Amino acid sequence: MxxxxxxxxxxxxxxxxxxxxxxxxxxxxxxxxxxxxxxxxxxxxxxxxxxxxxxxxxxxxxxxxxxxxxxxxxxxxxxxxxxxxxxxxxxxxxxxxxxxxxxxxxxxxxxxxxxxxxxxxxxxxxxxxxxxxxxxxxxxxxxxxxxxxxxxxxxxxxxxxxxxxxxxxxxxxxxxxxxxxxxxxALLPSPKLLGLKTTVDSKDGFLNLREEPNAQSTVLQNLANGAPVHVRSVTYGSRVACIQPSPAKRKRYLTAWASVSLGDDNQHAGFVHMGGLKSTPLTPTLAAFL
Ligand SMILES: [Zn+2]
Structure with missing residues (x-):
């Protein structure tokens, strides 16, 4: 066709x-x-x-x-x-x-x-x-x-x-x-586009890679400061989890958690709190809330 x-x-x-x-x-x-x-x-x-x-x-x-x-x-x-x-x-x-x-x-x-x-x-x-x-x-x-x-x-x-x-x-x-x-x-160019490339930069010296986008979730891996990550998607969640109050009619809110890939494989590896990243794709106004 x-x-x-x-x-x-x-x-x-x-x-x-x-x-x-x-x-x-x-x-x-x-x-x-x-x-x-x-x-x-x-x-x-x-x-x-x-x-x-x-x-x-x-x-x-x-x-x-x-x-x-x-x-x-x-x-x-x-x-x-x-x-x-x-x-x-x-x-x-x-x-x-x-x-x-x-x-x-x-x-x-x-x-x-x-x-x-x-x-x-x-x-x-x-x-x-x-x-x-x-x-x-x-x-x-x-x-x-x-x-x-x-x-x-x-x-x-x-x-x-x-x-x-x-x-x-x-x-x-x-x-x-x-x-x-x-x-x-298979019809598309390979390798695929990667997300925002940044590095771990946490005051703890490392960042937890977690199974779910919350601080209670299972830790999959510790990422040392300087480790490269690619931000694929930033998650939306409940109002409680959001990083800034937003118009009340919205049912979901932007959170501080991102799905990341490690290295260049372009796969979802887990979630990290973006407060431990050197840079984020968030607007400066929102990034200030991390
Ligand atoms: Zn759908």
Whole structure:
């Protein structure tokens, strides 16, 4: 398929209430819908004034809701490998394409008998620290997603394909453990972009790398002063955990915790408190609260 005037030729259209602004896409963000059908998803999206660029049924039938040069309201509060200026209320909506696959996620489990023959795959969810039965993505749906994403990669300066979970790392585990990013990553330049490169600079002489973004969480490793880290994503959390009060209508707040990779492998290694880093991607106003 080809992209003409920011629409994929031959794809069905679906109109959503949310209207975006103009953009140049650099990132593809994959999601699951928590619904079974595009009709259900469209109803929920219109109710919340949210949107994705692409909605894909389980049988692979896909719909485009807007041109790729228009933003969609899909990632919420989020950030990704920013060099600077992560502030309250930021979002990677600007500069990204949202693709949503119809899939119930692990909620699927609740309606199923707990037997070995039940559909879906039983898998450990580190976010919820429990075993959950995840709905599998049918091959026809995956094929449609790969076709659309590769068209987008061919037409725009896309640097990465990520999950919603990567850019909003304390949000829902989205698109979940059964989505395989490797076929699309293979189409992209390698190595991938790294996050803000900085070093550990703590008055204790070391910084704890933790499993979760809080001071009570398990310590995975001690990072000595001078050790290099790459900040991938800064987490949002409850008001209690935030580093500065923000407008009361926000449900989540920017915290002092960042997901980092160690060295150049570009993988999430754990969370660190940014007070022990030499520099952060936060705006100076926010960085002063660390
Ligand atoms: Zn999502």
């Amino acid at each position: 080809s992209i003409n005037n920011h629409f994929i030729s031959g794809l069905g259209r679906k109109t959503l209430l949310h209207k975006g602004r103009s953009q140049l896409p650099r990132l593809i963000v994959i999601h699951y819908s928590v619904t079974n059908t595009v009709a259900e998803a469209a109803m929920a999206l219109n109710h919340e004034k949210l949107s994705y660029h692409i909605l894909i049924e389980k049988d692979g039938t896909a719909f485009q809701t807007r041109g790729f040069n228009e933003t969609a309201a899909h990632p919420g509060l989020s950030n990704w490998k920013s060099e600077k200026d992560i502030g309250l209320g930021n979002s990677v909506a600007q500069g990204s394409v949202g693709i949503c696959l119809m899939n119930k996620g692990y909620a699927y489990d609740k309606t199923l008998p707990q037997s070995a023959s039940a559909p879906g795959k039983l898998i450990y969810n580190p976010n919820d620290q429990s075993m959950q039965r995840w709905e599998k993505y049918p091959q026809a749906q995956i094929n449609a997603c790969h076709q659309i994403a590769s068209d987008v990669i061919a037409a725009y300066p896309i640097t990465e394909v990520v999950g919603h979970h990567d850019v909003a790392i304390m949000g829902k585990f989205d698109p979940g453990p059964l989505y395989d990013f490797s076929p699309l990553n």
